[in-house]
Amino acid sequence: MGQGLSCRGSHEHGLFTAVQHGDLQTLQTLFERDPTVVHHTTAYDRHSALHIAAANGQIEILSMLLDGSMNPDVLNRQKQTPLMLAAMHGKIACVEKLLEAGANVLMFDTLYGRTCLHYAAYYGHSACLKAILSAAQSSPVAASWGFARFVNVRDARGATPLHLAARQRRPECVHFLLDHGALVCASTGGYGYPGSTPLHLAARGGSMDCVRELLAWGADRLQRDATGRIPYVVALKHKHGACARLLNPTSAEPLVWPSPLKFISELNPEAKDLLERALMDANREKEKNILKGSVYSLPSPSHSDSGIDDSISEGSNPELCCICFEQVCTIEIQECGHQMCAQCTLALCCHNKPNPATACLTPPVCPFCRSSIARLVVVKMESYDDTDRDVGDNNSSKLSKPRKSRNLNEGGSSSFKGLSSFGKIGGRGSGRIAAENEWVDKQ
Missing domain, CATH: 3.30.40.10 (Zinc/RING finger domain, C3HC4 (zinc finger))
Known part of the structure; x- marks a missing residue:
């Protein structure tokens, strides 16, 4: 698999053991004796010291190697970069340092043709995912390759990062990818051929949260995969009953994040968060009736919107x-x-x-x-404090x-x-x- 970080064949100089355990003193001694030791790799996987530091979260050693002009995009046997391994293991400090050093986010391994974004989405490391997407927006990738194209980059099997996040039950990654332009109905087929959508894979994994997110962003419950199955059938096959009820085409349609809001020039982040939570809460109310098998009816309203304190003081108006x-x-x-x-x-x-x-x-x-x-x-x-008002002020009633x-x-x-x-x-x-x-x- 190319993922093992074994130090076999390298014990004679202890380089990789020192990197793995963060032994700076031993490393400095080794570098003083032989500066070329920094370019040594493990016998089989061809991991460099930078790969091992990134995978183990040894940020001090990683910084030292990068400051020594080591190539941040050095490749191992599977053509994986240190950034891929850092994203795979969720080492956010190492991810940020490698991105700062100019690591290329658009490199593909030879294992499954995946990028660092695929790895972050697959393993559910949302902080790494956000850092990579943020770097891609300001890097040459956005100008030359296109940011939207990068978010929807496919691996060798046609899977986008959204497919992998949905398949592995990573709702936070699913939401963040959708919010940054991931195609909710993308198919693994390619070239017009049918394939699995993220909703098919979420149905297979049985993640209610992923299904909710995808449906709220407009995923099509009737889209068929390569074998002609809709997500509902996939959920039934894998015995995910709750997901199947939500995906049943005869059940109430979920509310979808309003496309007209996309035309608003500036949607305040706080307002967007409030609206998203209101929509998800509305869909959960629908779910309660769907999962009970009852006919959908509008639930009674609460006394306050999502995110607003229930105990509004009398003077808050x-x-x-x-x-x-x-x-x-x-x-x-x-x-x-x-x-x-x-x-x-x-x-x-x-x-x-x-x-x-x-x-x-x-x-x-x-x-x-x-x-x-x-x-x-x-x-x-x-809010207005009654104690601050002038009792004789005739305008005080207007404040309330x-x-x-x-x-x-x-x-x-x-x-x-x-x-x-x-x-x-x-x-x-x-x-x-x-x-x-x-x-x-x-x-």
């Missing part, structure tokens, strides 16, 4: 959403300043299933003033008066009664490669 009149306003539209709850914001943009023929190509508009929504931010709750009337007067909510039902959907906010001889799309 929360404003109820003027669309559903039940949730607290948590999302503000800029520049007009109108506010809604996260669930109603999603209702303006959300659809049950992506349809390229009817996808919205223009930004969504504010339901109150009909201006284009250019930016969404999280509402900042303002909710601003709800502004939205009612400006836009009126009667025309949005159809959206109120959606406002009720949001529940309470809330190594070694094993079995690598199997084809990724083999079910």
